[in-house]
Amino acid sequence: MADLSEANARLYESLLEGDHAALARVITKIENRTPGYRELLAALHAETGSASVVGVTGSPGTGKSTLVDSLTKQYREAGETVGVIAVDPSSPYTGGSVLGDRIRMGSTAGDMDVFVRSMSARGRLGGLSMATADAVKALDAFGKDRIIVETVGAGQNEVDIVETAETVAVVVQPGSGDDIQLLKAGILEIGDLFVVNKADKDETAGTVADLETMIHMDASPTAGLSTGHHGPSAAEPDPEDGDTGDDSGWTPPVIETVATTGEGVDDLRAALDDHQQYLVDSGEAAGRRRRQAETEIRRLLRTDLGELAEGVLDRRGGIEAVASQVARRETDPYTVVEELVDPLESAVEESLAAESEASEK
Amino acid sequence: MSTDHAQRATRCLVAKVGLDGHDRGAHVIARAFRDAGFEVIYSGLHRAPEEIVQAAVQEDVDVLGISILSGAHNTLIPKVIEGLQSYDAFEDTLILVGGIIPEEDKPQLEEAGVDAIFGPGTSIEATVEFVREHAGSE
Structure with missing residues (x-):
């Protein structure tokens, strides 16, 4: 430590x-x-490691915050403590932001066993998911039973949520043809379950059918591939490894909710629990956690090595001076980077050599 | 080794407390704070003092701005401050009050722990400047 x-x-x-x-x-x-x-x-x-972490994502206006509020209320009624991280985008111009998700968290306001924290992107690239994942750790260590991470799905964020959450729920609203188009482009792969919120609207049945069609189109070919070669027994994941590469044993359910009245939210809660149980039973949970740790280690490595390189760059007169030389064709970017990395490389080699020498003794 | 740069942001809670539905002022302040680069959490209308306390503690805000036009400030604001004290979150929070506060009530509120009171006619710039100068000693 x-x-x-x-x-x-x-x-x-x-x-x-x-x-x-x-x-x-x-x-x-x-x-x-x-x-x-x-x-x-x-x-x-x-x-950390004892909390169950759920990610809730979807386009603006689909009712994510209200749904999270409703879900939180149910967890509280069951005697569980809840942590919520609500991520909102910030202005790329001023860096400022108005974080409004808290307004929708009204039904548990005043209850200190619900810890709600609003976060903005602060114009950082990639750093947001790092801060989110780290904040989840703090809530986990604090002893929250349930942690919900809520993000707007309108860019890269909804992919990042996979790196933090064990189960990801994608929220859409009825009649949102455009949302469904968006799903095709990528969110479909990250959803462990889909929620059609505002299900008291007319177009609900159509949206549910659209989603189910897509899920089955998406699930069937991979399910066939992963079991076809090895027979049913080989589909059982190795408990040591636990990494099957995909969720072949899980078909994402589509759940209808009306978050404002709480209708269907118990179904959502049950489906979330089902998925978590599936993760445990299939051994997928261990695989996910390992992949999340991999991502985290890689990201930290990149950050620190990047900073190290920046330090070398600063000592060589800073990026502007070097870039001007490149722009004037006095040198080229490849030579520049080689010169910057060379001392780092030789230092690494030296210390590795010293290490192996020490271990031989 | 931790070398990634610190990225500090001033966090503000703009709160409406009690039975007072006039939130134009709170909205204007929230926007101005946002444009000044602050992170603003807006409480929504009709909050109880305990809810304001919960939000201020959990969001770990540098600034708590309470907008109040109902006349109940002498009751509600001390409750908020006592709540913050009970969670050990009073000392590091700048407490601002905006709205209609009669001149004779001001000393009492300041005594209770309010750092500044901004009445009608205060310029946005002055409020933002005050926050820049005084917020975030941590």
């Missing part, structure tokens, strides 16, 4: 003791990338 500063050690203790303000401050540190936040997360990591 990493060494914690005195202040962080206090925060860590308070968070584990169930101090709400400490949890909130840890998430702020995570969001701000305050120096020392990584040591804090490193310490918290061992305390």
Whole structure:
């Protein structure tokens, strides 16, 4: 475990003791990338892994927040504690944002066992999913039974949610032909279940049918492939590995809800539980967690190595000076990068050589 | 090694408390704060003091701006402040009050812990400037 500063050690203790303000401050540190936040997360990591994490995504206006509110209410009635992270985009111009999801979380307002945190994208690329995943860890370590991550599905975010959530619910509204078009383009693969919200509208049956058709078109060929060669027994995933590569044993259900009245929300809750049970039974859960860890390690590596390279670049006069030279055709980008990476490479080789020498002794 | 850059943002909760449906002012402030680059969480109308406290604690805001035009400020605002104190979230939160606050009530609210009161006619720029100067000592 990493060494914690005195202040962080206090925060860590308070968070584990169930101090709400400490949890909130840890998430702020995570969001701000305050120096020392990584040591804090490193310490918290061992305390995580017990919460069930659900992602809810969909186009703006489909009723995600209201649905999350309704679902939260049900979890609370069952005696479970809930953490919600509501992610909203921010203005690319000012960096400012108005985070309005909290308004829809009215039915559990005042209940401190529901911890709602609004997050904005802050104009960062990729960093949002990192901050979200880290905030989920804080909620998990705090001891929340259920964690719900809500994001707008209008870009790259809805793909990132897969890296955090165990189960992803994609929300659409009836008659949203365009939404369905969007689904074809990619969200279909990430949805473990689909919710047609506002199901008291006329076009509901058509939208449900459209979705089911697409799900079966999507599921059948892969299901056939993964079982065809090895027979049914080979389809049983290896519990050690747990990584089957796809959810061949799971067909995403389509659930109708009316979030404003709570209708169908118990079906949604049951379907979410079914999927989590499926993940455990099939061994897929272990595979997902490992893939999430892989993504996380890779991302941290890229960030840190990138920073290391930036440091070398700064010592060589900074990107602007070097770029001007390239623009004037005095040198070329390939040579520039080679010169920057060479010292890093030789340093790595040296330390690896020293390491293997030490292990031989 | 942690080398990724710190990215701080000023977080504000713009809150309407009690039986007061006039939210034009709150909307104007929310937009102005957003345009100033702050992250704004808007509470929605008719919130109870406990709900404001919950939101302010969980969102770990630097600034809590309460808009109140109902005249119940002497009851509601101390309740919010006491709630923040009970969660150890009072010291690091800048508390602003906007709306109709009679001159004679101001000392009492400031005594209770309000950092600034902005009445009708206050310019948006002045409010944003005040937040820039005083918020986020953490």
